[in-house]
Amino acid sequence: MNELISFANEATKLLHWIIDFVLNFAVNLGVPNLINAGVFYGIGGVVILMALGVILFRNIVHSALCLTGSFIALGCLYIFLSAEFLGAVEIMVYGGAVAIIIVMGIMLIKRDDMSHSNPGRGVVAHIAAGIVSAFFFVSMAAAVIMSPFGELGEYKLADSVTGLADLMLTKYIVPFEVAAVLLLMAMVGAIIIAKGREADEA
Amino acid sequence: MIDLQKAFELVVNIGLPHCLLLSAVLFSIGLFGLLTRRSIIAVLMCVELMLNAVNINLVAFNRFGSMPDHAGQLMAIFGIVVAAAEVAIGMALAIKLYRERNTINVDELDELKG
């Protein structure tokens, strides 16, 4: 029995050593970074692909679907960037509410053939748009690359819900209230605009 | 010669520039769509993409920035709020437009013509 126990201990030690060794090996090889990178590039790839889908699909329902996917992927990205609450908000508000609004809008407007419901403009417009957006991307990228961000500290942030709540209800209470009023006004405005004139209903 | 090790590290060590570049790509895609789509709903969706690109920046700066609080995320939340309001109004306008003019194509709306 004692032997068994000591074997177990030994085995455990060995296991620990193996684990330690593997972990050390992985850390030395930079595996956490690799995982990080894998997650980031995976999520980023999804975001970009979905975004491309939004602008390339001919069927607007597909576009809307891609948009939703892009939002959800973005939510994941936020969680990856340790903004868990924001990620949840993103998925709920964008992936849920906004997507639904858009889909409802599509439903209210397009009832016939959906296959060409998302037409593009002419070739000239595509070329011009391509040039402008490419240049814009280049200039932004150049700005990012040129900027000497240096060694930025990584802080161990408090729990993001608590932190946000603290800020929102203390320092940024006024913008918060304003945002609330804005939402209310947008709601009222949307209803009034979409409702149309009295005469239309009568 | 390119220092392969350094290049590998640059690619693998995810940091602020990566997020910013992702944001730039997303923004540019949104911009391209904004300029080429004819349907007002698609245009609206592209605007949403651009807004989200901005939000990525905010969150990334908050994550990798030098201030140990959540102000960046908060700004992103406000951005989301505004975007939500915007999309609601935008959709309402699109529906209204469709009722009035029976079209939602942007290139047929040229009231701004001087």
Place this chain on the structure above:
Amino acid sequence: MFDFALQSAWLIPLLPAIAFAVIGLGTRQNKQLSAKIAIAAISVSFVLAWSVLGAVLTNNITVEAPFIAKTVWTTIGKIELAMGMLIDPLTVVMLTVVTTVALLVEIYSLGYMAHDPGMGRFYAYVSLFVASMLGLVLAISFFQMYVFWELVGLCSYLLIGFYYYKVSAREAAKKAFITTRIGDFGLLLGIIMLQIYVGTTDFAELQLQLPHYIDVSGTGMLTLIAFLLFIGPIGKSGQFPLHVWLPNAMEGPTPVSALIHAATMVVAGVYLIARAFFLFNQIPIVLEFIAWLGAFTAIFAASIAITQRPMKRILAYSTISQLGYMMMALGVGSVTASMFHLMTHAFFKALLFLGAGAVIEAMHEEADIFKMGGLKERMPVTCKAMTVGVLAIAGIPPLAGFFSKDEILAAALEHNFFLFLIGSITAFMTSFYMARLLFVAFYGELKDDCPAEETNDFMRYPLVILAGLSVVSGIWGHFFGFGEWVRFGAPVHEGINFFVAFSSVVLAAAAIWLAYAIYVEKRWSAHGLAARWGIFYNLSYNKYYVDEFYVIVRYYGCFVVARILYWIDLNIIDGAINMLAKLTGAVGGTLNRAHCGSVQAYVICFYGGAILVMGYALIYAYKVLSMAGGAF
């Protein structure tokens, strides 16, 4: 009483002014009440004016020691513009003449205007006129004189245009105002220059400072000033060439012609020069000019009067001629003669005008003397009064005109024989045309359809009173020392110059006989004479075409130039501005095409701009960073 009147002399112009305000604001609809208010005011002024005369006589106020009271009206910079009253014998003569004639005219108007719906308005205007005229008379400075000078011009305008619904009256009023305005322009300029170069326009101060000024600066500028000052009287007193308004001014009601355009306002120019004689006296060349212009005007107007037919126009040219006489008297240096003639002329010319008014009213607005005739039988009192007036103006002794005209002629003879000659010829012509008027209108045959009847009491009694004044004022003046009292310089009591007296009486008698021979006895045919002297007759009958000349000047000098300027304004100045506007519009139109209305095109432009800005910022940042030691 006298002292009170002297201290309260300011009431003399103020009372008619108050009457004007009361009538104008309140009672102008009520004819009788308005007339009563006006007459009451002028009566009190009349009494006060004569009391002031008494005060001047008793208080030993002379030309050298006038009574002055003044108050500051307003101040501009350091210059005090004062209003006040300067009372000396000169003022008193004018005060009494103006108030007397005005009172008589206002009483006369009770009858003359009785059937006119605008009677209230008439009395308001006349009151305003009397107030302004008295203010002018009392003036202590050129400035005050100018103020009231303009106001009497306004009243003249209003009263000439009293029958504003008549186009001729309206045009005559306009002409009067603008013609005198040209004179006023010169006067104003003179006053301003006096203010600037001498430093004051106050008569008393000027009198003190002028010798000093001349010592320092010489008379060069003063000559110019005196000329400019004289332009005012040229306009107001109807001297050639600005006399054209006076005959047209007869469009107003006849009492107005008597009061304003014969007795008082038109002599304001004479009064101004007499008042400022200390200034003109310093500059002989201007005096010479005044004398010759006066003489020319006198003979010029008399030669026109000979051929005119409307009664009032004859009298108007006669007025111009007599004013020329007064100017000539001033020019030869005799303030006494001038003022004396001014006074007597006021009486007999007012008489003549009022008589003419009575006649014209009786003839139902028929003014042509050749359509009258034999009125002696229908209007005996008027006829007698008119005869007195005619004899007075002709200079038949012992009526007023004899003394005053002789004094002028004597002064002229002393100065220059040619002036005397012109004066004598004018006297001859005056006698002739006045006798012509009298003989044609009152003697001769009575026309069958003549509607004339004797006038009513209101109109008759002023005529009688004025006739009386025309008889006695000359004798008074001559024998009670007018010359010692109203004078410039040392007092001289001029006796009658028998050569002058004899020649003028002979000339007057000859002229009257000539008129009698032509128009009563018909020894020569008037038409035959006119035909034989065709050129002269036409020149005279058409007033030497001066009016036509002015029409041309006005048309080409004003309206044609004005049209050209208006064209320039519309097409060049405004055109340049419109061109600028069009250019802007064209540029805008070109740029406008960029606004194709597509939102997406706008977005492209927007981002294109953003890229440019970012590109610039990046390049700038790159430079900064590379200086700081490497971008990457």
Place this chain on the structure above:
Amino acid sequence: MENMHALSQILLFPILGALIIAMTPKEKTDSIKQIALGAMVYPFIITLIVYLKYDTNAGGMQFSEYIPWVTDLGVAYSLGVDGLSLPMLMLTEIIGITSVFSSWYQEKRTKEFFVLLLVLIAGVTGTFVACDLFIFLLCYELVVIPIYIMVLIWGSTKRVPKEYAGIKLTIFLLMGSAFMLVGIVAIYLSAYPEGMRTFDLEKLVLSSRLGYLSSDFQIFAFFLLLMGFGSLLSMFPFHSWSPDGYAGAPTAVSMIHAGVLKKIGGYALIRLGLMVLPLGAKFWAPLIAVLAMMNVLYAAYIALVQKDLKYIIGYSSVSHMGYVLLGFAALNPVSLSGAVGNMVAHGIMASLFFSQIGYVYERTHLRSVPELRGLSHQMPNVSLGFMLAGFASVGLPGLIEFVPEYTIFVGSFGVYPVISVLAISGVVFTALYILRMLAKAIFGPRSVKFDKYHDAKGFETAPLVFLGFFLVILGLFPELFMGVIRSGITPMTPMLEKIADAPTIVDAVIRYVGIGGGLW
């Protein structure tokens, strides 16, 4: 009164009235008019009290109010009146209240009309009471918008369409403000170093007095101001907006524009141009004098062949502004007080003219002199108005215009004899066109076609009674306004004496052409 914020009340009460009217239902036109009248009567009474309480012996800024606003830029809500601005303020209130009277029968869009009118009056008031250039500019810009809208909606189309008139008026106003803005900003930047900069007028004057503003700068900046304010004052050759604009504008706008708004140009030339930039003013003075003479004669000539009543008065006002400019150009206390006095006089006179023209036009829809004949038969009261204003315009003693005109002549003759003589000859031309107008439109035979129109009665005579009262009273007792003006001008005497020998454009030209003193 000092601490009762009298000037703020005067400035803000019309705006309050406008707000109340904006909240009144538009059907209640009677209440709207009464509110508008109330909103003008109260400030009028306060202004009257201020005018009477102003201490002319002390002079200077009184009734001052000072509240810092944007301290970084040196902007303050600073109000005050002195001998220059007080008569202009009084004029504004007189004309403001009269313009309400003469718009009493405005039936088209009554509510909007009175809102805009009150805003307009408040803006004009503000320019005169402001002691801070920023407030001055703000109020000036406040004026432009109502004018444009009012011409477009309530204007009338005669020789030129009202749209053209409106845009012309507005463009010139804006052009003025553009030049003015550049000039004011230049002064603002040069007067003090950064950190001490201020828009406060008195401090700017102080800076100029201390010599912080160089002669060259003053010449440049004054030129900008001259372009701006000159075109506002309808200085030749920037005058062509004035007749067209007045002809297109509704009565009240013509009254306010000709009566007071135009005077902002003259007022600001003295207040800002002369007091802050004396050397610049001296430099350009001969040029201004020549242009002023052109104004007087050229406009008087053109008025001679006009047919439309409003055009006659439009050109007449251009002509009278020539006297103001001449008074300014002579740069001595006498002529300057004459210039200010003439602005007051012309304001009252021109608005009386326009109110009477407005009445006639409202009834007969005619403004052309050949078509209007013998109006005095049917409208004696209106004719009285025309005659009063006309004779004031001619410069008749006893009416308001005479003393200022005489003052200007006395002041300017010594400085520019030849130009003055030419300008004085304007009195003859003025008489010509005014009497021509009176003779044709007012006098003459009765024309039956006007029998159906009645004369101004009761309330309709309010403008005539009101303006006529001031026309006569200020004419008979000129000390009432000339005294106040004198108290504003007298403090400038040392400054004027100091610049008396400063170089002018004539000297500059002589130097440039190279003709030495020997030849001259």
